[in-house]
Amino acid sequence: MALGAAVSAGAMGAVLALTGLDSPLRAPFTLFFLLMAPAGAFAVALGRMDPLARAVVAGAGALAVDLLVSQAMLALHLWSVRGGVLAVAAFSGVLLLGCAVRRRAGRARARGTD
Incomplete structure (x- = not known):
C-alpha cells in the first residue's frame, strides 16, 4: 500500500512538472519524484x-x-x-530497462536456452 502511494506521488510530481500546472503540491511531488525515481532504479540494480x-x-x-x-x-x-525531470526519468528508465534485460538473460542462461 505504501509503495503504491509512493509511486502515485512520484508520478503525480512528474505529471505536474511536465504539464506546468499550477498547484501547491507541484514542488513537493516533483522533488519526491526527482529523489525516488533514481533511488528506486538504483535499489533494483543493487538487488542482493x-x-x-x-x-x-x-x-x-x-x-x-x-x-x-x-x-x-x-x-x-x-x-x-x-x-531536468525528463533527464532524470530517462536515466531511471534506462537503468531499470538494463536491469530487466540482465535478469532475463541470466534466467535464459540458467535454463540453458539462449
Missing part, C-alpha cells in the same frame, strides 16, 4: 545488497544523478524544470 546498505547507496546515487543532471544542464545553458 543488505537492505539498509542498499537504501543508503540508492539515496546517495539518486542525489548524485540529480546533481550531475543539473550541473550538466547548467553548464550547457539548457536548464529547465521539464528538461
Whole structure:
C-alpha cells in the first residue's frame, strides 16, 4: 500500500512538472519524484545488497544523478524544470530497462536456452 502511494506521488510530481500546472503540491511531488525515481532504479540494480546498505547507496546515487543532471544542464545553458525531470526519468528508465534485460538473460542462461 505504501509503495503504491509512493509511486502515485512520484508520478503525480512528474505529471505536474511536465504539464506546468499550477498547484501547491507541484514542488513537493516533483522533488519526491526527482529523489525516488533514481533511488528506486538504483535499489533494483543493487538487488542482493543488505537492505539498509542498499537504501543508503540508492539515496546517495539518486542525489548524485540529480546533481550531475543539473550541473550538466547548467553548464550547457539548457536548464529547465521539464528538461531536468525528463533527464532524470530517462536515466531511471534506462537503468531499470538494463536491469530487466540482465535478469532475463541470466534466467535464459540458467535454463540453458539462449
